[in-house]
Amino acid sequence: MHKITFSTLLLSFLFLSTNAQTDIFTSNSDSTTGWSYEDIDGDTNNWLQDPSTYNGAYGYTGSVFFSTANSLTPNNLLKSPPFLIAPSLTDLDFEMRIGNAIGTPFTLESYMVYIYDTAVNPNGDYTIATEIMNVTANQTSASEIVSADIPSIFAGKTVRLIIRHYNPTGVLGNIIIADDFKVSSPQTLAVDDFKIKNTYFHPNPTKGQTTIQTNASLLSVEIFNNLGQKITTYNKNMLTEQKIDLSEYSRGLYLVIIKDHNQNVTTKKLIKN
Ligand SMILES: [Ca+2]
Ligand SMILES: [Ca+2]
Numbered sequence: 001m002h003k004i005t006f007s008t009l010l011l012s013f014l015f016l017s018t019n020a021q022t023d024i025f026t027s028n029s030d031s032t033t034g035w036s037y038e039d040i041d042g043d044t045n046n047w048l049q050d051p052s053t054y055n056g057a058y059g060y061t062g063s064v065f066f067s068t069a070n071s072l073t074p075n076n077l078l079k080s081p082p083f084l085i086a087p088s089l090t091d092l093d094f095e096m097r098i099g100n101a102i103g104t105p106f107t108l109e110s111y112m113v114y115i116y117d118t119a120v121n122p123n124g125d126y127t128i129a130t131e132i133m134n135v136t137a138n139q140t141s142a143s144e145i146v147s148a149d150i151p152s153i154f155a156g157k158t159v160r161l162i163i164r165h166y167n168p169t170g171v172l173g174n175i176i177i178a179d180d181f182k183v184s185s186p187q188t189l190a191v192d193d194f195k196i197k198n199t200y201f202h203p204n205p206t207k208g209q210t211t212i213q214t215n216a217s218l219l220s221v222e223i224f225n226n227l228g229q230k231i232t233t234y235n236k237n238m239l240t241e242q243k244i245d246l247s248e249y250s251r252g253l254y255l256v257i258i259k260d261h262n263q264n265v266t267t268k269k270l271i272k273n
Contacts, residue, residue, distance in 0.1 A: 024092070025083040025161075025183040029063040033269070034081025034255050036227040040126075041075040047165070054177060058099055059143035064179040067165035069109070077126055080161040080181065081228050082118050084257055084265050087156035089185040094132060094150050094161070097180040099143035109176050110136045114162040115150055118230055126162050130154075137176060150183065158257060160228055196258060196266040205271035208247030216260035218242060223270075224255040236261075246272045 027035075029049060037047040045068040054060040067076045085092065100109035114129035121128055132148040161183070165176045199214035212218065221234040221244055231254075234244060246254065254270045 020188055022086075022089060022185045022187060022189050023182065024085055024089065024185060025080065025181070027080065027181045028061065029065050029179050029181075033226060033253055034224065034228040035065070036079045036229070038077040038079070038124075039075075040077060041071065041073055043069075043071050043074070045069050045071070045074065046076050047078040047163075054179075058141055058177075059097060060099075060177065060179050064177050065163075066175050066177040068175050069165065069167060072167065074165050074167050076165045077124075078163040078165075078178065079124055079228055080163075081255060082158050082160050082222075082224050082230070082257065083183070083267070084158045084259075085155050085183075086189060086265070087263055088189065089187050090152035090155045091185050091187050092150035092152065092154060093147060093182075093184050093186070095145055095147040095180075095182050095184075096163070096178055097143045097145050098137060098176065098178045099141075100137035100174065100176050108136055108167065109165065109174060110134075110167050111176055111178075112162075112164045112166065113148060114164065115154060115159050116162070117154065117157040117159055119158065122230060124160060124162065124229075126164055129162055143177065143179070145180070158222060196260055196264045199258060199266050199268065201256075201268065201270050205273045206246060207273065209243055209245045210270065212239075212242040212244065212258065214242065214258070214260075216258075216264065217262075219259045219261050221259075222257040224257070225249070226253050228255070246270070 032049050039046040047065055047067040049065055051063045054064050055062055065078050113133035114131050116129035138144050163178050196216045201210045202213050218239040219236050223232050224230050251272050256268045256270050259265045
């Protein structure tokens with residue numbers, strides 16, 4: 001009985017190991033932490049999170065992000081939170097749910113998707129980001145899942161995605177709706193690889209200084225604000241006491257990406273109050 005159970009478990013494990021993909025970044029749009037919006041054309045129409053209007057309609061669930069355009073030349077950027085891609089994951093896929101048409105007549109809304117390395121493009125300038133999609137959205141009420149390859153050069157990088165709403169057709173625009181974002185790899189990471197375990201801040205929330213409680217040998221700590229912008233990086237020489245200090249920054253939620261000397265990583269939320 002025990003042998004059968006063990007064999008079954010082993011087979012299940014092998015099956016999962018050989019078929020599972022690795023989810024690197026996912027969002028159902030419910031949280032806006034780390035997301036940001038930029039109204040490049042300056043017409044005050046921009047991306048926004050909508051918590052409920054499209055819930056259950058056109059294939060969307062719960063919250064979505066949508067971009068409006070009352071001009072012929074929208075140029076609105078939706079930027080994802082920063083996330084780190086493991087160095088060993090070189091086969092990288094992006095997908096999201098997107099649609100443009102709520103009722104008729106449908107308008108020709110176009111979008112592009114970019115990815116960029118936050119270390120070489122700290123301001124997230126889309127004109128120097130890497131384009132991975134350039135599409136005119138489907139002209140039906142239903143949303144659709146679209147996908148694209150992400151170049152392997154982004155393995156090992158802390159990246160952000162940009163979904164850019166624009167309209168080169170000269171047709172007066174309406175809206176673009178995006179949801180269900182996922183960056184994944186068909187490659188697998190062993191469960192204990194890559195993730196730094198049992199790491200937390202004390203105190204958290206903090207008024208300023210906080211200590212990183214961990215057994216890992218820290219290599220670097222990157223701190224991003226609630227808009228996903230990197231505000232500072234600690235190198236290993238600054239981390240000998242495993243302390244970081246947010247005294248000079250405003251109250252709010254921060255994303256902290258912690259790397260150790262063995263290429264492991266963890267992303268933590270830290271609250272300054
Ligand atoms: Ca959603
Ligand atoms: Ca705009």
